[in-house]
Amino acid sequence: MTMGTTNLAAAAPEIFLLAMVCAILVVDLFLDDERRHWSYGLTLLALAGTALIALSAGPGTRHAFNAMFVDDAMARVLKVFVCISVAAMLIYGRTYCRERGLFRGELFVLSLTATLGMMVMISASHFLTLYLGLELMSLSLYSMVALSRDSAMATEAAMKYFVLGALASGMLLYGLSMIYGATGGHGGPPTLQIAEVAARVLSNQANQTLLIFGLVFVVAGVGFKLGAVPFHMWVPDVYQGAPTAITLLIGSAPELAAFAFVLRILVQALGAHPLLIEWQQMLILLAVLSMAVGNVTAIAQSNIKRMLAYSTISHMGFMLLGIVSGSLNGYGAAMFYMVTYVLTVSGAFAMIILLSRGGFEADSLDDFKGLNQRSPWYAFLMLLIMFSLAGVPPVVGFYAKLSVFQAVMAAGMTWLVVVAVLFSLIGAFYYLRVVKLMYFDDPQDSVPLAPTADVRALLTINGVAVLVLGLLPGGLMDLCQRAIQNSL
Amino acid sequence: MLLGLPLLSLAIWVPIAAGLAVLATSSDRTADNARWLALIGAALGFVVTLPLYAGFDPQAHGMQFQEAASWIPRFHINYHLGIDGVSLLLILLNSFTTILVVIAGWQVIQTRVSQYMAAFLVLSGVMNGVFSALDGALFYVFFEATLIPMFIIIGVWGGKNRVYAAVKFFLYTLLGSLLTLVALIYLYNAADGSFALLDWYKLHIGMTEQVLVFLALMAAFAVKVPMWPVHTWLPDAHVEAPTGGSVVLAAVMLKLGGYGFIRLSLPIVPDASHALAGFVIALSLIAVVYIGLVALVQTDMKKLIAYSSIAHMGFVTMGVFLFNGMGLEGAVLQMISHGFVSGALFLCVGVLYDRMHTHVLAEFGGVVNTMPVFASFFMLFAMANAGLPGTTGFVGEFLVTLGAMQVNFWYAALAATSLVFGAAYTLWMYKRVVFGAVANDHVAQLRDINLREVLFLALLAAVVLGMGIWPQPMSVVLHTSVNDLLAHVAQSKL
Numbered sequence: 001m002t003m004g005t006t007n008l009a010a011a012a013p014e015i016f017l018l019a020m021v022c023a024i025l026v027v028d029l030f031l032d033d034e035r036r037h038w039s040y041g042l043t044l045l046a047l048a049g050t051a052l053i054a055l056s057a058g059p060g061t062r063h064a065f066n067a068m069f070v071d072d073a074m075a076r077v078l079k080v081f082v083c084i085s086v087a088a089m090l091i092y093g094r095t096y097c098r099e100r101g102l103f104r105g106e107l108f109v110l111s112l113t114a115t116l117g118m119m120v121m122i123s124a125s126h127f128l129t130l131y132l133g134l135e136l137m138s139l140s141l142y143s144m145v146a147l148s149r150d151s152a153m154a155t156e157a158a159m160k161y162f163v164l165g166a167l168a169s170g171m172l173l174y175g176l177s178m179i180y181g182a183t184g185g186h187g188g189p190p191t192l193q194i195a196e197v198a199a200r201v202l203s204n205q206a207n208q209t210l211l212i213f214g215l216v217f218v219v220a221g222v223g224f225k226l227g228a229v230p231f232h233m234w235v236p237d238v239y240q241g242a243p244t245a246i247t248l249l250i251g252s253a254p255e256l257a258a259f260a261f262v263l264r265i266l267v268q269a270l271g272a273h274p275l276l277i278e279w280q281q282m283l284i285l286l287a288v289l290s291m292a293v294g295n296v297t298a299i300a301q302s303n304i305k306r307m308l309a310y311s312t313i314s315h316m317g318f319m320l321l322g323i324v325s326g327s328l329n330g331y332g333a334a335m336f337y338m339v340t341y342v343l344t345v346s347g348a349f350a351m352i353i354l355l356s357r358g359g360f361e362a363d364s365l366d367d368f369k370g371l372n373q374r375s376p377w378y379a380f381l382m383l384l385i386m387f388s389l390a391g392v393p394p395v396v397g398f399y400a401k402l403s404v405f406q407a408v409m410a411a412g413m414t415w416l417v418v419v420a421v422l423f424s425l426i427g428a429f430y431y432l433r434v435v436k437l438m439y440f441d442d443p444q445d446s447v448p449l450a451p452t453a454d455v456r457a458l459l460t461i462n463g464v465a466v467l468v469l470g471l472l473p474g475g476l477m478d479l480c481q482r483a484i485q486n487s488l
Numbered sequence: 489m490l491l492g493l494p495l496l497s498l499a500i501w502v503p504i505a506a507g508l509a510v511l512a513t514s515s516d517r518t519a520d521n522a523r524w525l526a527l528i529g530a531a532l533g534f535v536v537t538l539p540l541y542a543g544f545d546p547q548a549h550g551m552q553f554q555e556a557a558s559w560i561p562r563f564h565i566n567y568h569l570g571i572d573g574v575s576l577l578l579i580l581l582n583s584f585t586t587i588l589v590v591i592a593g594w595q596v597i598q599t600r601v602s603q604y605m606a607a608f609l610v611l612s613g614v615m616n617g618v619f620s621a622l623d624g625a626l627f628y629v630f631f632e633a634t635l636i637p638m639f640i641i642i643g644v645w646g647g648k649n650r651v652y653a654a655v656k657f658f659l660y661t662l663l664g665s666l667l668t669l670v671a672l673i674y675l676y677n678a679a680d681g682s683f684a685l686l687d688w689y690k691l692h693i694g695m696t697e698q699v700l701v702f703l704a705l706m707a708a709f710a711v712k713v714p715m716w717p718v719h720t721w722l723p724d725a726h727v728e729a730p731t732g733g734s735v736v737l738a739a740v741m742l743k744l745g746g747y748g749f750i751r752l753s754l755p756i757v758p759d760a761s762h763a764l765a766g767f768v769i770a771l772s773l774i775a776v777v778y779i780g781l782v783a784l785v786q787t788d789m790k791k792l793i794a795y796s797s798i799a800h801m802g803f804v805t806m807g808v809f810l811f812n813g814m815g816l817e818g819a820v821l822q823m824i825s826h827g828f829v830s831g832a833l834f835l836c837v838g839v840l841y842d843r844m845h846t847h848v849l850a851e852f853g854g855v856v857n858t859m860p861v862f863a864s865f866f867m868l869f870a871m872a873n874a875g876l877p878g879t880t881g882f883v884g885e886f887l888v889t890l891g892a893m894q895v896n897f898w899y900a901a902l903a904a905t906s907l908v909f910g911a912a913y914t915l916w917m918y919k920r921v922v923f924g925a926v927a928n929d930h931v932a933q934l935r936d937i938n939l940r941e942v943l944f945l946a947l948l949a950a951v952v953l954g955m956g957i958w959p960q961p962m963s964v965v966l967h968t969s970v971n972d973l974l975a976h977v978a979q980s981k982l
Contacts (some may be wrong), residue, residue, distance in 0.1 A: 478562050
């Protein structure tokens with residue numbers, strides 16, 4: 001490929017972020033704990049700046065670094081949401097981290113490098129770039145889970161996360177190497193550039209057997225990263241073991257990156273016809289299993305972080321349905337699903353953070369008992385969030401499910417929609433239980449929640465957005481759909 | 489459109505806005521504010537629906553008071569409202585009931601008053617939305633959104649077993665409506681990307697698809713009605729719900745199901761409706777006969793009225809699927825009548841419950857000695873429930889039975905047993921509660937109803953009698969809508 005000129009402007013947000021990471025790394029060295037909020041402020045500033053730079057880029061698609069890196073509409077939208085989501089995590093987790101001694105330079109730097117990794121993943125147009133971003137993100141997240149050194153649970157979680165994550169990366173790499181091999185031959189030297197791989201697949205020049213073998217491993221790697229069944233084992237342990245603020249990070253922004261990852265590998269590179277059918281079948285299996293295992297197992301949980309972990313697994317199943325449909329419509333629906341899911345789940349974890357006080361976690365379901373009597377407003381916000389996760393109108397989760405179901409139905413897989421609908425009914429039960437605890441039970445603790453002003457404002461915006469986007473979902477839907485249409 | 493105002497939007501959003509205002513401005517310390525604000529909101533909500541009746545043209549075909557605006561352009565979902573005679577009556581019923589509920593909860597509800605009032609106001613607005621939506625997605629959103637406030641109402645202010653009842657209510661209805669969602673998406677795709685009900689009316693689809701769509705739609709509506717055998721959630725919900733919850737549930741919420749059959753099932757899949765009419769009528773007759781018998785043996789007043797509701801709603805589903813003018817008109821009148829009568833009965837039980845904190849029949853007896861005024865009101869509503877001529881209860885059942893007679897003698901014969909059973913269980917209940925010697929000290933200490941209670945019971949009594957004697961104002965707005973619907977359903981869409 002000859003779009004060789006290095007066009008640094010395409011990577012401007014990443015470059016800015018990297019520069020800020022270096023700056024914060026240095027600045028933080030000279031701050032004592034009293035003035036740690038300077039690096040906190042700088043981190044937020046870095047995220048805001050990155051998002052602004054991503055926003056300010058004009059329309060169209062630009063490549064950089066020998067077409068290893070792409071800046072397209074989808075990348076810009078996702079990057080902005082990633083920045084917002086990471087910033088929200090830092091704001092939600094500020095008091096929490098301070099109380100647990102996690103409010104250190106490492107937190108800021110690692111969350112920024114994780115963000116950088118996600119952004120690279122999102123913008124990758126070459127398998128190596130994709131892998132590079134994935135590892136940058138994953139390694140940052142592994143160490144963030146272990147950030148509270150003295151907690152045995154956190155360390156165990158980090159270990160599990162790391163070992164299973166490394167295994168997944170290995171699988172992915174193995175699969176990619178097979179695809180690399182398969183693309184060589186008549187059409188020219190083997191390649192890892194996504195558009196070129198797509199061209200080889202389309203023209204049937206690639207070795208089909210090898211390609212399909214590679215595809216299996218790639219899907220397994222993708223499944224690990226998404227936390228889809230049967231590759232989900234790490235999700236509950238990591239969600240529960242990690243400090244809640246870190247769980248919030250793991251459960252939100254990386255899902256957006258993972259979505260881009262799925263789209264770049266499966267749709268952009270391997271989306272041509274014979275392969276499409278192959279991975280559709282695999283994803284149907286992953287999706288159905290995820291919805292089944294996630295929703296059913298979540299019922300049995302008494303720890304809300306663990307419950308949300310299983311809920312994440314089931315939501316990945318629903319999101320995969322959009323990809324399974326194999327249409328632009330479906331990809332747009334999946335993207336909308338992911339964005340709204342991240343919005344909703346951030347609010348849910350923020351509530352758990354809010355409930356914990358004085359260094360104690362409040363992550364058991366019983367901690368939500370009687371919240372309506374303690375703080376009606378936060379109970380109401382949590383109610384909106386729970387109904388959104390359950391997919392009950394008029395909150396936004398319903399439209400996410402609606403658009404995904406519509407795409408699957410248009411692809412002629414009505415039975416799959418019926419299955420999904422039945423599992424979302426099962427899922428409704430455990431979200432309802434949270435509402436039941438908050439509204440129907442008596443509180444164990446009568447102290448009202450007293451968040452700081454910034455958290456109060458952000459959580460209110462977050463919860464109300466779930467409702468407002470439910471009443472007027474059109475704009476965000478269009479945004480996602482246009483981003484997909486302009487990028488694929 | 490009268491005065492150029494978007495009346496239907498007002499009917500939906502005035503109560504919702506009032507509910508949010510109540511929620512935002514009051515806490516338990518200022519409970520009286522919440523009550524008055526809620527009353528004003530409910531009254532205002534009713535007032536804005538009156539011009540709908542005044543401005544409704546009974547001769548006009550098609551939907552009236554239409555409003556349309558683009559809502560979700562990506563899926564061509566529109567905020568499209570419009571009503572015919574059927575929706576008009578249900579909207580009036582709903583808005584009227586909301587006032588009653590607010591008054592009924594005035595003293596009884598002492599905890600989280602603002603949340604209670606807000607839940608009912610929001611629910612009222614949302615149900616007006618169901619009755620006026622002309623867009624499939626909009627209909628579904630409103631239809632589902634009713635679940636959340638009712639779930640909270642049962643769960644927070646309900647009786648001992650409220651959590652079980654609330655969760656059962658929610659999951660049962662959600663199961664039905666999720667299958668409906670599948671049908672709606674199917675219709676959307678079949679109509680080349682349109683959610684407009686009026687487009688779906690013109691849609692030609694094959695018989696297999698029609699039957700599947702019919703069954704999927706029926707899943708939601710049958711649970712809501714509720715039809716035998718998916719009725720089991722209703723007695724639980726009624727027994728545990730606070731009085732206001734029971735009233736709204738029986739008076740309005742059950743009608744969502746009957747309305748759904750009329751607005752969606754019949755016109756969209758007429759051939760499947762015809763083909764499966766026998767099935768639906770069989771289920772309806774089981775409800776009328778079997779549930780009537782079940783009601784006879786209940787020991788709890790609320791449960792008894794709940795079962796009686798199911799039996800009465802059996803008339804509705806049967807009338808809808810008779811495909812003749814009398815049946816359909818009777819079904820709609822039965823819905824309205826049942827709304828007033830069952831609401832009134834639940835209010836009466838509520839009056840007793842507020843004093844005795846029980847609705848077990850055995851705890852009562854001889855109430856007439858201590859509460860004569862109440863006993864006379866209760867008598868009227870019990871008679872109406874039994875279908876006494878001269879009350880609203882008679883009109884609907886009579887019309888449906890006549891309609892059934894035109895189709896099949898045995899349908900009518902079985903339906904007519906309801907007149908026997910209905911009289912038996914209602915009057916027996918009335919006898920055990922009201923007549924006889926004073927049963928115990930609690931009954932001896934009962935005080936008769938106060939002015940507030942007289943107010944809402946008298947309002948209802950006036951409606952029940954008035955419309956029973958002179959149902960013309962209701963049936964006049966129905967004629968054209970019912971005939972148009974029957975003409976539409978008579979055409980095959982295969």
